[in-house]
Amino acid sequence: MSTANCAEELDFRLIFEEDGRQPTGRCLDVRANPSSTQNLDLQDPNLNIYHHHVTPQSQQQPQLQGTQYGAQGNPRAFDCPSIQITSIAPNNHIDQCQDVQGAEGGYSDASWSRDQLYLPVDVCYRDQTLCPSPCSSLSSRSWMSDLSSCESFSCTYDDVEGELQDAARLALGSPHGSPLGSPGCGGGAFGVELWQQKYQHPMAFSPALSPHQSPLGSPCHSPRTSVTEESWLNRRPSSRPSSRPTSPYGKRRHASSDPHACSPSPHHSPSPTPGASPRGSVTDDTWVGSPGAALGALLMSGYPELDVPSKTRRTSGQQMGLLTGQTDSGLEELRTTIPFQDSPGEESHDQDGLAELFLQVPSHFSSGLPKGHVSSPPPLDWPLPNQFNGLELKLEVQPKSYHRAHYETEGSRGSLKAASGGHPLVKLSGFSEQPVSMLLFIGTADDRYLRPHSFYQVHRVTGKTVTTSCHEQVQSNTKVLEIPLLPENDMSASIDCAGILKLRNADIELKKGETDIGRKNTRVRVVFRVAVPQADGQILWLQTASGPIECSQRSGQELPHVDSFSPSCCCGDGGDEMVIIGSNISTQSKVVFLEKGPDGKTMWEMEARILPEKSSGSSIVVQVPPYIRKQSGPVQVQFYVSNGKRRRSLTQNFTFLPNSHQRGWEVLGRISHSAPGFSAQASPDLSYYSSGELPVHCDPPQNPPPRLHHPPQPPPVTLPTALNYSQPSSMPLQPPLIPPRAALVSPLAYSVPPQPDSQGGAGISVSPSLSRASFVTSVEPQKEAVLLNTVPVLNIKQEPEEQPTLGCLGLQEITLDDGE
DNA sequence: CTCCTGGAAAGATGA
DNA sequence: CGTCATCTTTCCAGG
Numbered sequence: 058m059s060t061a062n063c064a065e066e067l068d069f070r071l072i073f074e075e076d077g078r079q080p081t082g083r084c085l086d087v088r089a090n091p092s093s094t095q096n097l098d099l100q101d102p103n104l105n106i107y108h109h110h111v112t113p114q115s116q117q118q119p120q121l122q123g124t125q126y127g128a129q130g131n132p133r134a135f136d137c138p139s140i141q142i143t144s145i146a147p148n149n150h151i152d153q154c155q156d157v158q159g160a161e162g163g164y165s166d167a168s169w170s171r172d173q174l175y176l177p178v179d180v181c182y183r184d185q186t187l188c189p190s191p192c193s194s195l196s197s198r199s200w201m202s203d204l205s206s207c208e209s210f211s212c213t214y215d216d217v218e219g220e221l222q223d224a225a226r227l228a229l230g231s232p233h234g235s236p237l238g239s240p241g242c243g244g245g246a247f248g249v250e251l252w253q254q255k256y257q258h259p260m261a262f263s264p265a266l267s268p269h270q271s272p273l274g275s276p277c278h279s280p281r282t283s284v285t286e287e288s289w290l291n292r293r294p295s296s297r298p299s300s301r302p303t304s305p306y307g308k309r310r311h312a313s314s315d316p317h318a319c320s321p322s323p324h325h326s327p328s329p330t331p332g333a334s335p336r337g338s339v340t341d342d343t344w345v346g347s348p349g350a351a352l353g354a355l356l357m358s359g360y361p362e363l364d365v366p367s368k369t370r371r372t373s374g375q376q377m378g379l380l381t382g383q384t385d386s387g388l389e390e391l392r393t394t395i396p397f398q399d400s401p402g403e404e405s406h407d408q409d410g411l412a413e414l415f416l417q418v419p420s421h422f423s424s425g426l427p428k429g430h431v432s433s434p435p436p437l438d439w440p441l442p443n444q445f446n447g448l449e450l451k452l453e454v455q456p457k458s459y460h461r462a463h464y465e466t467e468g469s470r471g472s473l474k475a476a477s478g479g480h481p482l483v484k485l486s487g488f489s490e491q492p493v494s495m496l497l498f499i500g501t502a503d504d505r506y507l508r509p510h511s512f513y514q515v516h517r518v519t520g521k522t523v524t525t526s527c528h529e530q531v532q533s534n535t536k537v538l539e540i541p542l543l544p545e546n547d548m549s550a551s552i553d554c555a556g557i558l559k560l561r562n563a564d565i566e567l568k569k570g571e572t573d574i575g576r577k578n579t580r581v582r583v584v585f586r587v588a589v590p591q592a593d594g595q596i597l598w599l600q601t602a603s604g605p606i607e608c609s610q611r612s613g614q615e616l617p618h619v620d621s622f623s624p625s626c627c628c629g630d631g632g633d634e635m636v637i638i639g640s641n642i643s644t645q646s647k648v649v650f651l652e653k654g655p656d657g658k659t660m661w662e663m664e665a666r667i668l669p670e671k672s673s674g675s676s677i678v679v680q681v682p683p684y685i686r687k688q689s690g691p692v693q694v695q696f697y698v699s700n701g702k703r704r705r706s707l708t709q710n711f712t713f714l715p716n717s718h719q720r721g722w723e724v725l726g727r728i729s730h731s732a733p734g735f736s737a738q739a740s741p742d743l744s745y746y747s748s749g750e751l752p753v754h755c756d757p758p759q760n761p762p763p764r765l766h767h768p769p770q771p772p773p774v775t776l777p778t779a780l781n782y783s784q785p786s787s788m789p790l791q792p793p794l795i796p797p798r799a800a801l802v803s804p805l806a807y808s809v810p811p812q813p814d815s816q817g818g819a820g821i822s823v824s825p826s827l828s829r830a831s832f833v834t835s836v837e838p839q840k841e842a843v844l845l846n847t848v849p850v851l852n853i854k855q856e857p858e859e860q861p862t863l864g865c866l867g868l869q870e871i872t873l874d875d876g877e
Numbered sequence: 878c879t880c881c882t883g884g885a886a887a888g889a890t891g892a
Numbered sequence: 893c894g895t896c897a898t899c900t901t902t903c904c905a906g907g
Binding site: 461463468469470471507518519521522563576610 | 879880881882883884885889890
């Protein structure tokens, strides 16, 4: 096991690093906490608000643009030492591509100087490259492939042009909606679609309503640009099999050792290539960058247009909103604070070549921005508050925690559903003057840093059962659904038009710059954003996200989850019958009791016998095994339910009383119940009793459980060393978590102290002594969890059911409990 | 006939 | 290098 654990931990690290955490501490200043997107408190005076002023025609000065862009698009961008990049020689390939695009698109970015380009942008967004997926649904098929596989796209760039043109045509011809949206798009169009959307169809997105359109301008480009790069890159190496192998063709090593992927750039580092960095860096960067985000709500002005019927408006290209000066302070800070989001250094290192690519990117990018249009929605990875000034975007009905995503090779698997059987419901309160558009995209389940998910894209579901109108668009390579919130509907919308598309891991991972690992990265959150026009012409952006949703097919044996059990103690002789109630528990399951020493080592372990005849449905009855070790007093042990090697429930605390003890004693353990405070470090037993936990009278063992022991809300923490799975996850998947950086960010009132160094900026605060632990967070979730638990105020939400293992397994590993 | 689904076989990955 | 346990992705079939 240990071995296994280790492995997992490693994986995790990778994931985390890539995903979420930001490596560097550089951005401590970040104001916003990405992760807590949901909880930012705008009220806080300290929060900066970005105003978006529209500058209609004016093209922003390059500088400004850069800045603005950065702000908007990506925090990181600001600082991004584009310079470095600049210096790097551009890559021919790239150039070509860009040129092509630019030409095609008609956007040239002459206006932009490369210098101004920021890599960061790219970084921020998952790389476009990666993004391919973004396309999402297009069809379900392949957009990614097409796009993603650079090959497809880039490889033939000749063709590409053609495509672009086509796209352009389409764009022109069709209302925005069509091209993108429909699933049918399929095919090769992906690139085109993106293209269109971004460039061609600004309008496609409803302008008025949706600010987001801008996406394009934004970072996306850059990122995606990366696509270009990638494509190029990929292409070059033609070695790569077709972009989409039937099977994941290349097997991808998690380690990112993937030759292909990196071929161009050696660095594997999370943020390998500049371009590449996308995700990883993104994450990181974003994180850092987010500072801007820190702002909380973003106010973008310039949407004069809001009034305008979206359809009519052309937002076009420009969407990228530039942040207007107002941001100055904010931006400035950001810049200063965030020297390089992307960690240019890294990028620069390995990637000269890459850099070039990136540079190239700008072209598109620029093309979009300059146009002067206005506003663009903030980058998708920016944290935004869910409420501000009386306005609140709330997910009134949460989606089920499980939704099997469909592959491009499959048909749709339907829209997200609510646990109740209906569909998720989102409502904007505090505003009903006019229709507003809401954006929906699939984000990561990483609470620490909410950002678009690389391996999943939202997919527009159509059909007679769908009552909510919406249309697809692509922002920063991420597919986004735009759904109107109408006053007549009480500014709420039933999300019955959104499904989830799974992109092949191989497709995404091969993208350059992609740092995330797809394997076991199967949880997502649905993110909702809305742009609310303010009286002063500014636009306030609010965001909220759903709880984590497991998207992989459920296997026969799901992760078992113990809801309650009784009794929670018995004498050392064992033999008592214990009822365990929970989900995914059957007579096929195994119940193992064990005791761990202070060092986390298993000192005793024994499997309990299941009594099938007394078990039923969601509960099983087991015979408590005898505790064979010497005991002079009560001994706290743990037990877990297992459905297989990797499917174990969280460990539950159980107490063996001395035989001499009077039976009937039950200890209420904080440990067991409130457990949060329990940490492996401390010897459980000692702490337990010493703490004065009180023994409570417990039902006689034989009695049917009058009262079941409920797992601690926060699942009890198990010893770090303990089984891999047993640890409750400290990782906050839930929104409730406080943004790690929140503290930093602003005076937001978070009970949890910020952790500067925490990579991901986990929302968890750790006591000083534990600081190291915090560091560990990303890497060793479990341990962290433990440590965290010790902390006074953790907001971490645990999902008991799920994962014991957040840490080890990784977020992904955990299987959500649908409950259904 | 298309869209949804649930299941599962075939492959891919890692341990 | 082989084996095993998992995961991922592609197919099937029924409603």
